[in-house]
Each structure stands twice: as structure tokens, then as C-alpha cells.
Amino acid sequence: MTLVIKGARPYGEGDPVDVLVEDGVITAIGAVEVPDGAEVLDAAGQVLLPGFVDLHTHLREPGREDTETIETGSAAAALGGYTAVFAMANTDPVADNSLVVDHVWRRGQEIGLVDVHPVGAVTVGLKGEKLAELGTMAKGAAQVKVFSDDGLCVADPLLMRRALEYSTALDAVIAQHAEEPRLTVGAQAHEGEQAARLGYPGWPASAEESIVARDCLLAQHAKARLHVCHVSTAGTVDVLRWAKARGTKVSAEVTPHHLLLTDERLATYDPVNKVNPPLRTGGDIEKLRAALAEGVIDCVATDHAPHAVQDKDTEWSAARPGMLGLQTALSVVTETMVKTGLLDWRGVARVLSERPAAIGSLPDHGRPIEAGEPANLALVDPDAGWTVRGAELASISANTPYEGMRLPGVVTATVLRGRITAREGKIC
Numbered sequence: 212m213t214l215v216i217k218g219a220r221p222y223g224e225g226d227p228v229d230v231l232v233e234d235g236v237i238t239a240i241g242a243v244e245v246p247d248g249a250e251v252l253d254a255a256g257q258v259l260l261p262g263f264v265d266l267h268t269h270l271r272e273p274g275r276e277d278t279e280t281i282e283t284g285s286a287a288a289a290l291g292g293y294t295a296v297f298a299m300a301n302t303d304p305v306a307d308n309s310l311v312v313d314h315v316w317r318r319g320q321e322i323g324l325v326d327v328h329p330v331g332a333v334t335v336g337l338k339g340e341k342l343a344e345l346g347t348m349a350k351g352a353a354q355v356k357v358f359s360d361d362g363l364c365v366a367d368p369l370l371m372r373r374a375l376e377y378s379t380a381l382d383a384v385i386a387q388h389a390e391e392p393r394l395t396v397g398a399q400a401h402e403g404e405q406a407a408r409l410g411y412p413g414w415p416a417s418a419e420e421s422i423v424a425r426d427c428l429l430a431q432h433a434k435a436r437l438h439v440c441h442v443s444t445a446g447t448v449d450v451l452r453w454a455k456a457r458g459t460k461v462s463a464e465v466t467p468h469h470l471l472l473t474d475e476r477l478a479t480y481d482p483v484n485k486v487n488p489p490l491r492t493g494g495d496i497e498k499l500r501a502a503l504a505e506g507v508i509d510c511v512a513t514d515h516a517p518h519a520v521q522d523k524d525t526e527w528s529a530a531r532p533g534m535l536g537l538q539t540a541l542s543v544v545t546e547t548m549v550k551t552g553l554l555d556w557r558g559v560a561r562v563l564s565e566r567p568a569a570i571g572s573l574p575d576h577g578r579p580i581e582a583g584e585p586a587n588l589a590l591v592d593p594d595a596g597w598t599v600r601g602a603e604l605a606s607i608s609a610n611t612p613y614e615g616m617r618l619p620g621v622v623t624a625t626v627l628r629g630r631i632t633a634r635e636g637k638i639c
């Protein structure tokens with residue numbers, strides 16, 4: 212199986228080069244003669260990046276296949292430039308045992324569009340009462356390296372401590388949905404001016420920040436690795452900066468929506484804007500963007516959260532939180548980080564591919580674009596734009612907050628181990 216990518220600009224740098232891929236591995240970069248029978252991908256000077264890695268995806272299988280499946284979610288991921296995604300454990304049944312995680316892993320491989328790495332639950336049934344069998348999930352076919360009760364916070368500090376301690380023996384990371392549940396009882400929106408005006412019970416920034424601070428202390432003490440899911444507040448950035456400075460092994464992600472959208476959107480009463488943690492303020496956004504550029508926040512993760520129409524298109528308080536993200540992530544990062552001059556394309560490779568691959572312990576993703584490296588790649592047209600239509604996305608659900616918005620940056624092709632998985636907006 213041979214592929215030649217003609218005239219691409221790795222990391223958007225230098226003159227266009229050809230990339231020769233044989234049996235899933237990059238074998239030459241430069242001026243390449245197209246071998247007989249080779250497939251050719253004409254890159255036309257576009258930006259070539261390592262394939263993206265999403266540490267935080269909800270694929271809803273098993274249990275809510277009416278909203279997303281491993282197959283449709285894999286398609287959305289490939290179209291979005293992803294070559295690997297981590298599927299969260301809040302399915303039904305919960306991915307808290309090797310039967311479920313091994314099924315998710317095998318199904319992902321069978322579909323073959325993207326490597327689907329299951330996240331294992333930290334506690335049995337996400338109940339926050341008893342540790343799940345992290346060891347069996349880590350040692351099974353799925354080789355689970357990331358554990359999370361996402362959707363819910365591991366709120367009990369003793370349980371969180373034990374999970375962190377346990378994870379060190381498995382070389383795994385505990386990804387925390389940082390939300391002190393006692394501070395968010397009945398919460399509907401960011402606690403601030405907007406929520407006050409609209410009469411929504413508030414979700415205070417401190418509910419996130421207090422858990423992040425606590426967990427950083429616990430992780431430091433256990434010498435364990437902590438990953439903070441969907442950082443949404445300026446205060447959390449300060450806590451992360453402090454923890455990293457004192458040597459805590461903590462990493463963090465920010466979602467595209469928390470980089471672009473504010474709670475001003477609540478005025479429309481449209482539950483498409485309801486998400487957990489909630490959309491925050493312009494001041495938070497500014498600080499999140501700067502932290503991502505600086506590396507205090509390590510990476511971008513989508514928190515792709517498909518929901519059925521009946522669960523989303525309803526009154527605000529009854530609507531489920533969450534929004535789609537896989538197919539729009541690159542464009543939102545282009546809008547918020549590249550257009551603003553905060554990141555160049557090398558920086559985009561870092562936050563969408565290299566750092567998440569390292570945090571998720573994936574040796575074959577997020578690798579340099581060099582001879583001898585696995586050909587997991589995304590080709591991006593930085594000058595093109597597109598208008599988002601939920602109904603046209605590959606997901607079964609259509610709950611995108613970017614409906615009708617024109618966004619910059621188009622993923623024109625995705626390559627997984629030398630095979631084109633998506634091209635010109637179509638699955639291959």
C-alpha cells in the first residue's frame with residue numbers, strides 16, 4: 212500500500228514537499244517520484260499536520276445508539292482530522308469493566324476510521340462509591356490508560372486519592388470532571404450577571420477551581436498523573452500554573468466551545484448552548500486562550516457530546532448539557548488561536564495532536580512528520596472556510612452550537628496508518 216502526498220507544507224512551514232508513505236510508514240520527504248500503482252493525494256500547498264487526538268469524546272455506544280455510535284462518531288472524527296479518540300465511560304452499561312471497554316476498542320478497530328481508545332470508569336457504575344477494576348481494564352485487549360467518571364466528578368477525596376494511587380502502578384492517568392457537586396446543586400448556567408438576569412441557578416467558577424486545587428494536592432502526594440477535563444475558568448488557570456510550578460504531574464484540556472463562546476449566548480434561551488461546565492465570560496476566554504498558547508493548558512479536547520432532539524430541544528432546565536465538537540474543532544482552533552496570532556501551525560500540532568497523544572500514552576500518534584514515523588496525518592486548507600450545518604455533520608445528532616456560522620480552516624484529508632480515511636468531506 213503506497214501513498215504519495217504531493218506538495219504539502221508540514222506544519223505550514225517552508226516550500227511544499229512530497230511525502231511518500233509505504234505500508235503505513237512515512238519513508239521519504241522531499242521530491243518524490245510517484246511509484247507505479249501508488250495512490251496520490253494532491254495537497255496543493257496545504258498544511259500537513261500529525262493526525263489529531265481527542266482525549267475527550269462521547270460516542271454513546273453502548274446504550275444510546277439513537278444519538279451516536281462508534282461508527283458514526285468515528286466518521287465524524289475522521290472528517291475532523293482525527294486519527295485517535297478517547298471514548299468516555301458514561302455509556303449504558305458504564306465502561307467500568309473489561310467486557311465493555313474491550314468491545315469499544317474492538318468495534319473501533321473493526322470500523323477502522325480512527326483508533327477508538329476506551330476510557331475506563333474510575334468507580335463502579337460512575338456511582339462514586341467504590342473503585343472499578345482499573346487493573347483488569349488496563350491489562351485487557353483495550354489496554355486502558357485513561358480513567359474517568361466524566362459526566363460526574365469523583366467528589367469523595369478519599370476515593371480520588373485511592374484512584375490516583377492505584378493508577379501509578381498502571382502508568383495510567385485519572386481524568387477528572389472537576390465539579391464540586393455540593394456547589395452546583397440545581398445549577399443551570401455560569402454564576403454571573405447573565406444567569407442572574409435570566410433567573411438561572413448558578414454554577415460558580417469556584418466549584419471547578421476547588422476540585423482542581425484539591426486534586427492537584429492529592430496527585431502531588433500520590434506522585435500520580437492527573438488530567439483536568441474541560442477547564443473553563445480563569446481561576447483554574449491560576450491553580451494549574453501554581454501546581455505545575457511545584458512539580459505536580461497535572462495536564463489539562465480546554466474545549467473549542469470554551470475558547471469561543473460566552474454566556475452572552477444564554478439570552479437566546481436556546482439549550483444548544485447548555486453544556487457542562489457552562490459557557491463562561493469573555494474574561495475567562497481570554498485567559499484560557501493565553502494559557503493554551505503558553506502551555507499551562509496542554510491541549511484541546513472536544514467533549515463531543517451528541518444528544519437526541521427530544522433531550523436537547525426542550526425547555527432549558529430539562530435539556531441535557533453537551534454539544535457536538537469533532538468536526539468543528541480544527542476550525543474553532545483556527546478562529547480562536549491561529550487567526551489571533553496566539554498559535555502557529557506547529558502550535559496547533561502540539562495542542563491537537565502531540566500533547567493529547569502523550570497524555571493518553573499513544574506511542575504511534577502525535578509523532579513528528581519525518582521518515583520512519585507512522586503516517587497518521589491531517590491535511591488542512593488554512594485559507595478555506597465553511598458554513599456549519601448540523602444536519603450535514605456525520606454524527607447522528609445535530610446539536611452544534613455553530614449552526615449557520617462561517618468558520619475558517621477546512622480538513623481536506625485524514626490519513627490513518629497510510630490509508631486515507633476522509634477526503635474532501637467524504638469518508639473513504
Ligand SMILES: NC(=O)N[C@@H](CC(=O)O)C(=O)O
Pocket residue numbers: 269301361362363388485486487488514516517531532533534
Ligand atoms: N459536557 C457535557 O455537557 N456533557 C457530557 C458529560 C460531561 O462531559 O461532563 C455528556 O456526556 O453529555
Ligand SMILES: [Zn+2]
Pocket residue numbers: 361362363388440441487488
Ligand atoms: Zn465532563
Ligand SMILES: [Zn+2]
Pocket residue numbers: 267269299361362514516
Ligand atoms: Zn465529557
